[in-house]
Amino acid sequence: MISIQNKMVVAENCKEYRPKNDVMGLEVSYISNSCNDCVNFVDEQCSKKLFDEIEKIVNMN
Known part of the structure; x- marks a missing residue:
């Protein structure tokens, strides 16, 4: 489950x-x-498949 934050x-x-x-x-x-x-964002997933990519970039900063 992905956190709200x-x-x-x-x-x-x-x-x-x-x-x-x-x-x-x-x-x-x-x-x-x-x-x-x-x-x-449908069924707890990004239909554009961008969530993991953006989260990875944000976490690097």
Whole structure:
């Protein structure tokens, strides 16, 4: 299981992040982005297969 914090860090660094709740291009949520809120994150996995790559890069820094 991926931690909430990891999902937030990855979402903040993902160029393909697209919020599920989007109104006229503005994000509705006032909380931090998370993979859980991305249209590309389905069944606890990134459909673009970017999560592991981004997490690896973030963890190197």
